[in-house]
Amino acid sequence: xxxxxxxxxxxxxxxxxxxxxxxxxxxxxxxxxxxxxxxxxxxxxxxxxxxxxxxxxxxxxxxxxxxxxxxxxxxxxxxxxxxxxxxxxxxxxxxxxxxxxxxxxxxxxxxxxxxxxxxxxxxxxxxxxxxxxxxxxxxxxxxxxxxxxxxxxxxxxxxxxxxxxxxxxxxxxxxxxxxxxxxxxxxxxxxxxxxxxxxxxxxxxxxxxxxxxxxxxxxxxxxxxxxxxxxxxxxxxxxxxxxxxxxxxxxxxxxxxxxxxxxxxxxxxxxx
Amino acid sequence: xxxxxxxxxxxxxxxxxxxxxxxxxxxxxxxxxxxxxxxxxxxxxxxxxxxxxxxxxxxxxxxxxxxxxxxxxxxxxxxxxxxxxxxxxxxxxxxxxxxxxxxxxxxxxxxxxxxxxxxxxxxxxxxxxxxxxxxxxxxxxxxxxxxxxxxxxxxxxxxxxxxxxxxxxxxxxxxxxxxxxxxxxxxxxxxxxxxxxxxxxxxxxxxxxxxxxxxxxxxxxxxxxxxxxxxxxxxxxxxxxxxxxxxxxxxxxxxxxxxxxxxxxxxxx
Numbered sequence: 001x002x003x004x005x006x007x008x009x010x011x012x013x014x015x016x017x018x019x020x021x022x023x024x025x026x027x028x029x030x031x032x033x034x035x036x037x038x039x040x041x042x043x044x045x046x047x048x049x050x051x052x053x054x055x056x057x058x059x060x061x062x063x064x065x066x067x068x069x070x071x072x073x074x075x076x077x078x079x080x081x082x083x084x085x086x087x088x089x090x091x092x093x094x095x096x097x098x099x100x101x102x103x104x105x106x107x108x109x110x111x112x113x114x115x116x117x118x119x120x121x122x123x124x125x126x127x128x129x130x131x132x133x134x135x136x137x138x139x140x141x142x143x144x145x146x147x148x149x150x151x152x153x154x155x156x157x158x159x160x161x162x163x164x165x166x167x168x169x170x171x172x173x174x175x176x177x178x179x180x181x182x183x184x185x186x187x188x189x190x191x192x193x194x195x196x197x198x199x200x201x202x203x204x205x206x207x208x209x210x211x212x213x214x215x216x217x218x219x220x221x222x223x224x225x226x227x228x229x230x231x232x233x234x235x236x237x238x239x240x241x242x243x244x245x246x247x248x249x250x251x252x253x254x255x256x257x258x259x260x261x262x263x264x265x266x267x268x269x270x271x272x
Numbered sequence: 273x274x275x276x277x278x279x280x281x282x283x284x285x286x287x288x289x290x291x292x293x294x295x296x297x298x299x300x301x302x303x304x305x306x307x308x309x310x311x312x313x314x315x316x317x318x319x320x321x322x323x324x325x326x327x328x329x330x331x332x333x334x335x336x337x338x339x340x341x342x343x344x345x346x347x348x349x350x351x352x353x354x355x356x357x358x359x360x361x362x363x364x365x366x367x368x369x370x371x372x373x374x375x376x377x378x379x380x381x382x383x384x385x386x387x388x389x390x391x392x393x394x395x396x397x398x399x400x401x402x403x404x405x406x407x408x409x410x411x412x413x414x415x416x417x418x419x420x421x422x423x424x425x426x427x428x429x430x431x432x433x434x435x436x437x438x439x440x441x442x443x444x445x446x447x448x449x450x451x452x453x454x455x456x457x458x459x460x461x462x463x464x465x466x467x468x469x470x471x472x473x474x475x476x477x478x479x480x481x482x483x484x485x486x487x488x489x490x491x492x493x494x495x496x497x498x499x500x501x502x503x504x505x506x507x508x509x510x511x512x513x514x515x516x517x518x519x520x521x522x523x524x525x526x527x528x529x530x531x532x533x534x535x536x537x538x539x540x541x
Contacts, residue, residue, distance in 0.1 A: 067442055097444030107435035109457035120453050124444025132452050173439070180443060
């Protein structure tokens with residue numbers, strides 16, 4: 001945590017938000033597919049960014065390079081002042097522990113309790129022997145309860161994760177990310193499996209994380225209206241390249257058509 | 273319209289395989305020297321021995337029989353526990369994406385080799401070291417258990433949903449934490465079920481292991497067959513069948529409960 005510029009007039013966050021700096025980042029998978037082509041961008045601490053593109057445009061790869069789930073092939077990537085290309089093993093895990101991630105499919109362990117799922121967010125901050133035995137400290141549990149309270153499903157703490165609805169499961173996943181006390185939250189198509197009202201509710205939760213806690217939030221979306229409504233900045237990806245980077249206010253339909261490489265269709269918006 | 277049937281695929285292979293199978297069956301019957309005359313007596317002999325055994329089961333040895341049954345069950349239990357302790361970490365290493373690939377391949381090979389060897393052969397090998405004791409039986413069952421439990425274990429881990437694993441990894445979890453919180457919650461019901469099933473197998477196998485004299489109900493059964501005390505043999509068979517069916521039923525009920533899942537507030541970890 002070296003290069004924090006003083007940030008955003010938000011409610012005092014538990015931890016200072018992180019920036020993301022990318023210089024000529026490329027990702028080529030072992031099977032030869034090039035997912036990202038020489039991407040350069042700077043995301044400032046506390047920004048709320050929507051990353052849009054069609055499926056296969058590389059937005060999933062982009063978000064996974066930022067927490068090192070996908071290794072970069074070349075280029076430089078600094079997250080919160082830490083270089084990701086050099087981070088390995090324990091150092092990489094410690095970095096990931098500071099970055100929350102939310103997935104399209106929620107990725108909860110369905111057969112265990114909501115609380116146990118949220119406590120996954122404390123793994124990187126707790127001695128391994130404790131986590132293996134399931135001996136969570138009272139402090140960790142309190143963090144988990146607070147996170148559940150923030151997304152409004154504290155009452156479900158002892159329920160089996162699989163017994164919850166899709167929207168509730170995604171909130172548990174957000175609570176899991178929050179319990180990491182993250183400096184940055186990455187969300188990969190967080191509402192693509194949800195119905196429209198639930199999708200808006202979950203997007204509002206993400207926006208509150210950004211505005212109330214001041215955490216940098218990067219959200220992958222393929223829906224034009226959601227990207228416009230919930231982001232302040234828009235990054236458009238096509239075939240692994242950044243084709244748009246600017247304010248959402250300037251992102252007209254023409255901009256989206258340029259990003260998608262075709263005209264906007266009914267399926268590209270949530271509220272028809 | 274008259275449909276033109278697509279050309280029928282060649283059936284030479286099927287026909288070839290069928291004729292080879294026929295030849296093998298015929299040669300097998302012809303080469304195994306079967307005494308057809310004695311085969312004719314078989315039904316009446318079976319009836320005679322069944323009569324000897326079950327017309328008047330000798331219950332005077334029941335206490336001894338129950339004690340030996342208990343020893344067999346102990347053998348099965350200890351064998352199961354040892355098998356679980358060794359097989360579970362190995363199955364994690366043998367699963368895709370957790371151990372180094374060469375280790376993974378080697379372990380899968382070891383599991384396959386063990387499964388190819390019956391427990392009684394394993395017991396005969398171990399016998400030379402540990403002697404004719406129930407421990408030999410338990411160790412043989414443990415080794416045999418590594419083969420099956422290891423295979424079921426890594427297959428179950430391979431089939432676990434990848435999402436929770438990715439989530440734990442993304443939250444900074446180490447491999448052991450991924451296994452504990454990404455894999456175990458999904459895999460544990462299957463593991464518990466495998467363990468119970470292996471216990472059922474071991475109860476039956478422990479009786480067979482008595483044949484080589486490592487103790488337990490099988491040992492007693494062999495002895496009284498050799499003494500030709502058919503009344504005792506009959507009683508022993510009744511005890512074995514009842515105990516085995518009872519344990520199978522209990523264990524099976526628990527397994528069903530585990531795999532079908534518990535009510536919402538009743539969590540297994």
